[in-house]
Each structure stands twice: as structure tokens, then as C-alpha cells.
Amino acid sequence: MRQLLSLVVPFYNEAETIQVFAARLLPVLEAVPDTRWEILCVDDGSADGTLLKLVALAQGDARFKVIEFSRNFGKEAALTAGIDAARGEAVIPIDADLQDPPELIADMVREWRAGAEVVLARRIDRSTDGLLKRKTAEWFYRAHNKLSKTHIPENVGDFRLLDRKVVNALKALPERQRFMKGLFAWVGFRTVTLDYMRAPRAGGMTKFSGFALWNFALEGFTSFSTAPLKIWTYMGVAGALFTVAYALFIIVHTFISGVSVPGYASLFVAVSFFGSVQLISVGLLGEYIGRIYVETKQRPAYIVRQIHQVTDGA
Ligand code: UDP
Ligand code: MG
Secondary structure, eight states: OOEEEEEEEEESSOTTTHHHHHHHHHHHHHTSTTEEEEEEEEEOSOSSSHHHHHHHHHHHOTTEEEEEESSOOOHHHHHHHHHHHOOSSEEEEOOTTSOSOTTHHHHHHHHHHTTOSEEEEEEEEOGGGOHHHHHHHHHHHHHHHHHOSSOOOTTEEEEEEEEHHHHHHHHTOOOSSOOHHHHHHHHOOOEEEEEEEOOOOSSSOOSOOHHHHHHHHHHHHHHHOOHHHHHHHHHHHHHHHHHHHHHHHHHHHHHHHOOOSOOHHHHHHHHHHHHHHHHHHHHHHHHHHHHHHHHHTTOOSOOEEEEEOOOOOO
16 A cells, blocks of 8 residues: 655745756655655745746646645745645645755655654754854744743754644644744654755745744744743833832932932933833734734635646546
8 A cells, every 4th residue: 555645845936946846856756665645836926937837747747736826825824725735644845945855755754654743854054044044043943942832943944744643733723824833843743853954945046034034933932922921011010119219219319418400311211211111012012912913804824726736536
């Protein structure tokens, strides 16, 4: 009995890499013993001919199935759509740019068959990612794992193997804003980690630059931790204690040396400092309330325009 496994590949303006991706991927898949594969390519609203190339690929090879979004919904939505549509006994999300080496798939399947429910792929070398991205990623994981009870493993991307049990657990999570790395970690299950070297992109450019990554990190924090909301209570208590102490000091000081005219500077500093603290905390409340607002609208995480696939008799 050959097992059906699913690959989920998000594509956003990856026309340059499709050919090399398929050429390197297929021999690797064929070499994994006792398996059949379905390759779910999610076209996330590309504007560069990615869709045409994917459809051409799917027309010549029944293993490929193309899920075409009605617009760009982002990588998290693309992964969600692929995982929703996957029929395999295990599902492997993988980037289209060959930064996740397909060769690791054989090892993942081996670990899975040996009993692992999740097989993580950890990058031991991220030198292809640029110093700033590496450092900010490191700070994000460190801060996130301090603040949240859900531990997100460091240097692990979306490239991993998920057993059917894990996939079903993920599909049962109702939230619309899906920070996949966090959700993957949250569902738990028996996990094994493999190491690999992160390759440079096979072509094209990264879709995640400064501000996109910042928003992504914010999404991660607010989806999995309410600690940032709670800090302000302690800040408020500390500020109040300080104010009481300072008031006592001023009273005593006035008794001893009379009323002193100077003090505008310190007043101004105190007023603007606490003003900013209040603005930050109001902004933070806004971040959470904004997310509550989005969730309550109950909109789907993505919209499919069309599914392209040649019938494979299944
Ligand atoms: N991607 C996507 N939708 C987006 C942005 C990216 O489907 O809005 C896909 C992209 O095509 C690639 C994967 O997500 O397959 C990872 O993107 P990228 O390589 O740009 O991220 P990086 O590796 O630089 O973090
Ligand atoms: Mg990449």
C-alpha cells in the first residue's frame, strides 16, 4: 500500500522559480519509498504569470493541483487553504523558492514512519538571511517565548511534516487571523527535529520586508500572549507609588525650605512621560481590540477563485 502524502506550496509572484522548483522536487518525491504525492500549489494572487505556469504544470501532471485565490491573502492564508484541501496522511508545507531543501523530505517521512507526529526542520545556518533579519527574528522568538505559554521553537519555519492527526487539530481551530508558526506549536503532538542549511532563494525576491515582518511579529505576540496588556497594570501601579512618594517629598520639602518657584522642567518631563505611556498603552489596547474586531466579523481566511486539476481518478 502506497501512502498518499500532501505537499502545500504557497506561491506569490514566483514565476522565476517554478521550473527549478518542480525539477528539483519531483525526483526527490519519487525516491521516497511507498508513497504517492499530491502537490497543492496555492497561487496567492500573483501578478506575474505564476498562475499560468502552475496551471500548465498541473495540466501535464496529475500530482499537481492549483488553488487559485481571488487576490493576495498572505502566506498564512495560503498555507491554511493548502492544509484545508490536503487529503494526504501527512502534510508538508514548503516554500516555493527552494530555501527549504526538498531533499529533507525523505528524512521527514522516515521520522514520521518511525512514530513522530510532527517533524520540524531547523535551520542551523541562516547566513543567507541577512544580519538584520536574523537578529530581529532572534529577538522576536526570545521575547515571544518569555511572554507566551506557547513555546515557538527558534529557527524553525513553516517547513515541517504534520501527521493527519495534527492537520485535523489545526483545521478545527476557528480563528481567522492565522499565525501558523504559533498554531503549529500550540496544537502540540510528538515532535522530532531535523537540522538543515538554509539555502539562498532560487530566484526572485523575498516578499517579507521590514514593515511586513514587524506586523507579522505583532500578530505573533497578540495571538499567543496577553502579557503586553497586563504590563500596563504594573506600570500604572509603579507610577502611582512613585507619585505618592514624590508628593510626600514635596510636602516635606515645602515645610522645610518654603515654596520654591523652579520646577517647570521636572513637571514638563513628568507630564509628557506619562502622556506617552498612556498613548502607548492605548495603542496596545487598539491592537488587541482591532484583532477582536476582525475575528468577530467571521470572514473566511481566504477566497478561492478556481481549482485547477486534471482528474486523477481519485
Ligand atoms: N508567499 C505567499 N504570499 C505572500 C508572501 C509570500 O504565498 O503574500 C510565499 C512565497 O511565494 C514563498 C513563501 O511564501 O513561497 C515564503 O516567502 P519568502 O521567500 O518571500 O519569505 P522569506 O523566505 O524571505 O522569509
Ligand atoms: Mg524565501
